[in-house]
Amino acid sequence: MKKYCVAVVGAMGAVGREMLKTLEQRGFPVSEIRPLDIEANAGKKVLYEGREATVGVAAKGAFVDVDIALFSAGADASLVLAPIAAAEGAVVVDNSSQWRMDPEVPLVVPEVNPDALDGHKGIIANPNCSTIQMLVALKPIHDAYKIKRIVVATYQAVSGTGAAAIAELAAQAEQFAKGEPMTAKVYPRQILFNALPHIDVFLDNGYTKEEMKMVNETHKILDPAISVSPTAVRIPVFRGHSEAINIETERPMDLADVRRLLAAAPGVKVVDDPAKLAYPTALDADGKDEVFVGRLRLDPTVPNGLNMWVVGDNLRKGAALNAVQIAEVLARKGLEPKAR
Ligand SMILES: NC(=O)c1ccc[n+]([C@@H]2O[C@H](COP(=O)([O-])OP(=O)(O)OC[C@H]3O[C@@H](n4cnc5c(N)ncnc54)[C@H](OP(=O)(O)O)[C@@H]3O)[C@@H](O)[C@H]2O)c1
Structure with missing residues (x-):
């Protein structure tokens, strides 16, 4: 079996660490693992397959002989380093928002649009975490009933902001327990015991950038004809994004059929038995690969409407x-980097 030299850029971050774990757990055929990060983290060690790997600096020259470079170091790093990595011969899979809407860059959820990878030019974008889990759950319904409109409210974990935000929530919990005043640096307000209707920056249209990512990325990945009306909210959960989703479809939905479609869909697990208090929560999704769907019910207030609750691990399916x-799809399809 062919093995690949894999670089992980931003290896010391929340997503980077999860990428190393995921590669290992899924048995991705790795010949060499190359953890890369900023200079200040160079020389640190990460464990991969029981052996220590030394963190190098993500810079020109670091991608020579790399087959696949998984990036999770933020948009600024991706802007500069992804073209360098691609020019040095790696196929880049980028987690940041930097390249997602570039018409030359495929934006891919393997369960939804794997064929978009064909003809890639060396950089491939990973969608936003909230968009990924929403589209994994909606794809089978769209195929059968054609979704016209989505109204979604997210309940997003602090790990979606990165390692510093995880530390901030933990610190505020400790400060609360000790009766000390709470300090907030990552978020503009206290996140503990709170809900902030503010993720990423506010745009001129009154929506946040996170909300517009859900609109634009849904159009690029699933269908530009779907109207998307989002509200993105940060809540004091460490890991796992939840979403209340309302959809309207062209064709009338049969609830039993929707359940069957979802149960058979790749990457989806239906947990929906209210009589037994069975519904998905962020804690249930922690560390899991699937997107969990529950609270399925027709919406009687519109002609063809459905409400659902969708939960996924943002660091896992939402990113790493x-x-x-x-x-894995690239390896299966034998898609080679352009530079070779
Ligand atoms: N967290 C999620 O759920 C999620 C989901 C989807 C996508 N993403 C995206 O993934 C990226 C990383 O997110 P994260 O949550 O892992 O953030 P994070 O915990 O802050 O980690 C980012 C890592 O990259 C390092 N870094 C910063 N600039 C770099 C550079 N120029 N070269 C190499 N390494 C650099 C950081 O070092 P320092 O911290 O020392 O600066 C840190 O180790 C972001 O673009 C984010 O939008 C995150």
Whole structure:
């Protein structure tokens, strides 16, 4: 079996660490693992397959002989380093928002649009975490009933902001327990015991950038004809994004059929038995690969409407797992980098 030299850029971050874990857990055929990060982290060690690997600096020259470079170091790093990595011969799978809407760059959820990878030019984008889990759950319904409109409210974990935000929520919990005043640096307000209707920056249209990512990425990946009306909210959960989704479809939906379609869909697990208090929560999704769907019910207030509750691990399917699955599809299809 062919093995690949894999670089992980941003290896010391929340997603980077999860990428290393995911590659290992899924048995991706790795000949060499190359963890890369900023200079200040160079020389640190990460464990991969029981052996220590030394963190190098993500810079020109670091991608020579790399087959696949999984990026999770933020948009600024991706802007500069992804073209360098591609020019040095790696196929880049980028987790940041930097390249997602570039018409030359495929934006891929393997369960939804794997064929978009064909003809890639060396950089492939991983969608936003909230978009990924929403589209994994909606794809089978769209195929059968054609979705016209989505109204979605997200309940997003702090790990979606990165390692510093995880530390901030933990610190505020400790400060609360000790009766000390709470300090907030990553978020503009206290996140503990709170809900912030503010993820990423506010745009001129009154929506946040996170909300517009859900609109634009849904159009690029699933269907430009779907109207998307989003509200993105940060809540004091460490890991796992939840979403209340309302859809309207062209054709009338049969609830039993929707359940069957979802149960058979790749990457989806239906947990929906209210009588037994069975519904998905962020804690249930922690560390899991699937996108969990529950609270399925027709919406009687519109002609063809459905309400659902969708939960996924943002670090896993929302980031690391989706990137590794893209690498798996590339390996299966034998898609080579352009520079070779
Ligand atoms: N967290 C999620 O759920 C999620 C989901 C989807 C996509 N993403 C995207 O993935 C990226 C990383 O997110 P994260 O949550 O892992 O953030 P994070 O925990 O802050 O980790 C980012 C890592 O990259 C390093 N880094 C920063 N600039 C770099 C550079 N120029 N070269 C190499 N390494 C650099 C950081 O070092 P320092 O911290 O020392 O600066 C840190 O180790 C972001 O673009 C984010 O939008 C995150």
